[in-house]
Amino acid sequence: MAAPPEPCFPFEPRLVRQRKRRARRGFAEAAFLHARVAADLADRLEAIPRRFERALALGGGGLFTEELRKRPELAGRIGAVIEADVAGGAVELDPECLPFAPQTFDLIVSPLALHWVNDLPGAFIQLRQALKPDGLLLASMFGGDTLTELRIALIEAESALLGGAGPRVAPFASLQDVAGLLQRTGFALPAADRDFVTVRYGEPMRLLADLRAMGETAALRQRSPHGLSRRILARAFEIYRERYADAEGRVRATFEIVTATGWAPHESQQQPLKPGSARMRLADALGAEERSAGEKAGKP
Template sequence: MSHSPLEVFDRRLVRLRRDRAAATVAQVAPVLEAAAERLLDRLDDTTRRFSRALEIGGRGVVAPLLRARGIPLVVSMDLSARMAAGAGGLPLAGDEEALPFAPESFDLIVANLSLHWVNDLPGALVQLRRALRPDGLFLASLPGLGTLQELREALAGAESALRGGLSPRVSPFPELRDLAGLLQRAGFALPVADGEGLPVRYRTPLALLHDLRAAGEANAVLARDARVPPRALLPMALASLPRDAAGIPVTLRLLVMTGWAPHESQSRPARPGSANARLADALGAEERSAGEKAG
């Protein structure tokens, strides 16, 4: 079966897995809360006060944190109706790829560890920007390139040994260098993208797999191998995971996107030629024309 170049993920499968995970997601609440708290720390950097917030894919941890910050209206949207029902805000089943909101519906939008399952991220960002009021804030976190790298390499090594080839068994993740550009293309003002590590350790390899399933984060790549994997694949892969005295380290690279809906009150770059002071004077340097040699 062929797919559009924009179709990387099986969105129906993502929804079904999040439906099932609605009953188990509390098992991974500490990891989700740690990511959400780091994301919402950005709210402490602004004096702007928000009254209408949309949180996407918060899985029960984001809405309570927004309400604790005094935001009176919080809508919790999720691809899964079951997950949305337990998210903590006004529940809404909706698709990030086709947002069901009128323009300028919210002054704050937060997406914590959910947009990495979107096929058309540039298109979704355009819709999110339109749903913001002028001077509204968009915050999102995504797992970035390098996340679950230990598991990716272990599975690849085991499958190569058993089948002589590879199939995608861990989701592809975005690179930090692409995110600020995507925000700018979507029409956000003052776009910023940064990343940090979120250290996670497991006592056993199976605990890692259980947590991925509990969070609804199992493989949903359209190009995944539909065949039953060799019986030895998982034991061989899990046995090769690196470990130390403290357990099995797992990389979670957290990428954060920040952008504002444009507003006339925001700072803007000065017009070319509008400066009233020389850069050379400010730096205490001697100015030379192009091509002129020093000395």
């Protein structure tokens, strides 16, 4: 009997952990995007007038906790915070296999961690189960338009030099994917939005240096059979400068940040009306004449 095919997962968890651990030394200096996301998640929480007794910060290298220290009023509304990450923190864990009992947390925030998860639906289900009823999930991750410029430059350079191109930049979920996943995995009041951040560099190599320092280089399971040679990289940088340089010679790098918001279901939450339960017809509300589906416009 033939062996079953291996799952078509894009990421190699061993490489994700390895690169996150390697990035610990330079993370603080290069993690400007992670700091931005931690601040954004804190802003969103400040607009929610309630207390969260127990919280989990999944990913982010401790930056969410640092952000709370800058905001005493918000910190006063959040009790114990457990820092967890794939490569460190108070708890080291695999986001696809959470070690927490059901209904453990009132709040889960995840700054830029879940985009490296292979089974994102499974991770969302586990996160919902780890929340107490009416608990809140706020999770930000890189979206599908992240590093579009680098992706195009590498593909064109490798195709021109070798006659074909392999994967070099990680594939990430789109806004529509994340919004749909929140609904499919049982979150109440689901919402997803996105923000585009453009970073400018004097040289494309500086972008790669920042990605390494953040632990955000592609940890792909199926990598190109050809190594990223100096020749390919030099041609990719030429294409990058030709296509994406501004008037001052700096090149841009686009990061799409998708933020998912969802609540663990609870009876106190606003519920959609059942079909047929409306007390007023739509035609009456609009002051219009109601017609049957088979009646043509203008027919007496």
